[in-house]
Amino acid sequence: MKAFVVSEHRHPSKIQTSYDAPPPKVGKNEILVDVFSVGLNFFDVLQAQNKYQLQPPLPFVLGTEFAGVVSKDAVIPKGCSFKAGDRVFGAAQGAYAEQVSVSYLQLLPIPNNISFDQAAGMSITWPTSYEGIVGRGEAKKGDWVLVHAGAGGVGLPAIQIAKSLGCKVIATAGSKDKLDVCRDLGGADFGVDYSKDGWQKEVMKITGGKGVDVVFDPVGMLIPSLKVAAWKCRLVVVGFAAGTIEKIPANLILVKNVSIVGLHLGAYYKKEPAHPITIWKNLFKGFASGALKPVVFDGVYDGLEAISQGLQDIEDRKTWGKVTARVREEATGRVIEGKVKSKL
Structure with missing residues (x-):
């Protein structure tokens, strides 16, 4: 073989x-x-x-x-x-x-x-993105959702899932070509180059000064993302693709009354084995309707x-x-x- x-x-x-x-x-x-x-x-x-x-x-x-x-x-x-x-x-x-x-x-x-x-x-990316946006992020219609590394393996599904809920999505990426992918293939409403200084100001301008309600972060950008977090924002820790595990100042969490939650998909299969089944049922509905497309x-x-x-x-x-x-x-x-x- x-x-x-x-x-x-x-x-x-x-x-x-x-x-x-x-x-x-x-x-x-x-x-x-x-x-x-x-x-x-x-x-x-x-x-x-x-x-x-x-x-x-x-x-x-x-x-x-x-x-x-x-x-x-x-x-x-x-x-x-x-x-x-x-x-x-x-x-x-x-x-x-x-x-x-x-x-x-x-x-x-x-x-x-x-x-x-x-x-x-x-098998790995789609349930991760779904649980991150829906389960841990608790995104709902009308929310502003910030998806970091939007052109990546979990980023594009996250964008699609958030859009299917009726959210307004801002995707970040490090180049124009990847931002085009976020918009054209993912359906993001806005794209922001997070490799440039001051990207947070652009996010705040897009949201009319409100900030975002959900941050989906597979990169390791929680600390800079706190600058664009709205009141009661949910910041979802998905991974550390940038290679650095952040140490988050607790006072910043307190001041904005935000929640920082982790996501380890694999643990569900041991801790809550019925939950991934529910995730897949909802994903299959999205695939069948055409709302979601790998x-x-x-x-x-x-x-x-x-x-x-x-x-x-x-x-x-x-x-x-x-x-x-x-x-x-x-x-x-x-x-x-x-x-x-x-x-x-």
């Missing part, structure tokens, strides 16, 4: 695709899935270098997000509703391979109007051989939306022997 195997910890750019990896072992309640597309994430870069909080023992197959079909060779566990040939997506260690073994409880059906490329990047980066990464380039482009911030790589041809199911064909 062809797979992206990490035999020793190193940067993905220094790892060659293996053509003789052993097939995945299928455990109890697991199903064998033929992988068609995979979602690329920055944490994969970290995991390959032994810098991530979740580290499988060496050697291991890199990757978590995938979309594909239930293999014809799959043994269907008792109580499982999936059957061979069903289009599915999910998350499991070892996704960067021709096949992956995953618990059927972690699989979801791909909606008819969603492609393999789109589905490959949905956005995939238009650089084409064909074949497992192109994954290292895709991860490098993510690390270099050359991408937007969700970055995916194609493992099989959607029409035939044949494994792709390809190279990156990026439009960058």
Whole structure:
């Protein structure tokens, strides 16, 4: 089997695709899935270098997000509703391979109007964005919502979800091209370049001096965002893509009567396992109605051989939306022997 195997910890750019990896072992309640597309994430870069909080023992197959079909060779566990040939997506260690073994409880059906490329990047980003905007941010119709890194993997879904609620959305990004993505593909009402000094003044002008009611922050910009926080603003901590974990002065929280709340999606599956089911039911309604639509980066990464380039482009911030790589041809199911064909 062809797979992206990490035999020793190193940067993905220094790892060659293996053509003789052993097939995945299928455990109890697991199903064998033929992988068609995979979602690329920055944490994969970290995991390959032994810098991530979740580290499988060496050697291991890199990757978590995938979309594909239930293999014809799959043994269907008792109580499982999936059957061979069903289009599915999910998350499991070892996704960067021709096949992956995953618990059927972690699989979801791909909606008819969603492609393999789109589905490959949905399992982590979309529920994170939904819970951040709806659950933790408590956004409602008429709210001003500030989405940092709006052109990113969780940013674009966050924009769409906030707009579907009737919110007014201000998206931030670090370039004109990415701000265009926020508006054209995400639906943001306004775009602000947060790499420029004084971006907060622009936000305050847009909101008529009121400030924003919700801040969705996957970057690590809570302290500068407090300058644009309205009375009783909810600031949602999603991540620290900028690399710095902030130490927030408590007096600033007190003065504006704001709330700062954290979001760790993975913990729900242990603490509140019923909650992710509710999240997905609401997301599927949005996908079916067309109010929500997964956005995939238009650089084409064909074949497992192109994954290292895709991860490098993510690390270099050359991408937007969700970055995916194609493992099989959607029409035939044949494994792709390809190279990156990026439009960058």
